Amino acid sequence: MTMTARPLVHKTAMPGLSLSAGITLTMLSIVVLLPIGALLLKGASFGLTNVLEVVGRERVTASLYLSFKLSLLAALFNLVFGVLLAWVLVRYRFPGKRLLDAAVDLPFALPTAVAGIALTALYAPNGAFGSLAQAVGLKIAYTQVGIFIALVFVGLPFVTRTVQPVIEEIEQEVEEASATLGASRLHTLRHVILPMLMPAALTGFALSLARAVGEYGSVIFIAGNIPLRTEIAPLLIVIQLEEFNYDAAAAIGIAMLVISFAMLLAINLIQIVSRRKMGHV
C-alpha cells in the first residue's frame, strides 16, 4: 500500500485508493505474479544451458512444434469460420438464429474434460462421426486431426464474439456508397467490409491461438498421446511433474510462456499496423 501512495498517483476526490489498490496488488501478487516468478526463478537456478538442453530434446521439440502448429491451424480455421458466423448472426434473419447465437458460447461454458471425452466418443472409430470417417478410410481420434478438432472447439467463440459488435456498428451508407460507385456485392464485402473487421478478427484470432496453445483437458483424451506424434507440450509438463522432474517441467513451461508471448506480441504488432491502415475502427 505504501507503494501506491507515491506521487505517481494523481490526487482525486475519490475514496478507497489504498483499499482498492491494496486488494488489487496483493491478490495479483499472490495469485499471479509470485507463482510466475517462482517458475522463472526455477528456470534461472536450473540455468539457461540446461533449460535449452531440455527444450532441445527430440520429444520436447516435437511436442512444442505440434502444439503451436495445430493451434495455428485451428485458430486460422476459427478466424474464417468465426467471421462467417458473426456475419450470418448479425445480418440475416432465419428461424433458430437465437439458439445458434447462444450455442456459440457453449465451448466457453462446457468444462474442457467434458468436451474431451465427448469429442473422443464422437470421433473414435466406433463413434458416430468416427465410423463415418473410417468408412472412407480416415482416422480422426488418436491422430493429429483429432487434436485439431478439439482445438477448433475450444477456440470457436473468440473470433465471432469480437467481430459481432463491429459488424453491428458498420454504417449501411458505406455499403450503399460502394454499390452506387459500381462495386459488385462481393467486391464490397471483400474490399470494404472485410478490412473493417480485420482488427477485431485478429484480436479474436490471437485469443483463440493463446487458448489453443495452452489447452490440455479437451485434447488429452482424443490425442492418444503417442510420443513424437500426438503428444502436446502441456501433457509433457504433466508427465515431468508426475516423475517429480521439476526442473524439466519448468524448462518446458518457460519455453511455452516465451513462445506464446512472442506470438501475442507479433499479433499485436500486426494489429497496430492494420488499425493504422484503416484509421480507428
Place this chain on the structure above:
Amino acid sequence: MSDTALPRPAFRAATDEAPLLRIALIGIAVAGLAVLVFAPLAVVFAEALKQGWSAAIQSLGNRDARSAIQLTLLITAIAVPANAAFGIAAAWFITKFDFRGKAFLITLIDLPFSVSPVVAGLCIVLLFGANSAIGGWLVAHGWPIVFAIPGIVLATIFVTFPFVARELIPVMIEQGRAEEEASLTLGASGWRTFWSVTLPNIRWALLYGTLLCTARAMGEFGAVAVVSGKIRGQTATMPITIEMLYNEYLSVAAFSMAALLTALALVTLLLKTILELRHADQLAATRRH
C-alpha cells in the same frame, strides 16, 4: 434488361447478398455449429443414458462421486467470491484513479488468459510445493497447499482471475466518475457511495462476470490436475473424477458426471443469454449483440 418494371422477386437491395449466397452462408453456419457444438453436446447425454436413467443416477450417488460434487461446489464457493472482490477492487482502482502504469496493470490482470492452465498449475507447485522454501515452511506448520484444497482454490482463482475485472472495467469507464463525485459532494461516505451509486450501476456487469467465472471455476481441469494430486475422495474435483472414471473404462459413470456438469453449463448459458437480452445497456459494449 428492358426499361419496363423488373419482376418483383428478382429485386434486391444493393446492400444484400444474392439469395443463393445468403442461403449458402446460413447453411455453412448451421452445419458447422451442428457438427462442432451440438453433436458433442448430444453425445454427452446419449452416453450417460446408454444404460438408462437409473444407472446414470446411481453412478452419481456413490461416495466418491458425492465427495467430488461437494468439493467442486466448495472450491467454486471460495474462488468466485474471491475473484468478484478482486474484480471490484481492481476496477475501482483502475477507473476511479489516474496513475502511471495503468495499461501495464491491466495487461498483468489479463496475463492468466495467455498462460496455459497446466503452466499455471506448475507455477503454483513450484511456489507452494513441499520442495520450495515457502511450501516447506507451510507444510511443516500443518498448512499444505499443493495436493490439498488451498492449492486447488489458488489454481482456480488463477485461471479465472481476469473474468470479473474485464467485465467491470469497460462499464465503469463508460459511466465515468460524475455520479460518485455528486454523491460525495452531497456528503455521503465512500462506502455509502459505493453501495448506493456504483453497485447499482455495475450490478448486471458484475453478475455477468461472476457467471462466466463460475462456469470456468466449476469446470477447470488442467490447472487443478497439476496441483490436486488427484486423491480420490479428497482432492478429486468433478472434472478430475470424470478423467479417472473414463480412464477406468467406467463410461456411463464418467458421462453421467459430465452430463451433470454440462447441465450446469447450460444453465449458465441460459442466464447469460437472458442477461444479454434484458440488460444489454448495462453490459460492456462487446456483450451487446
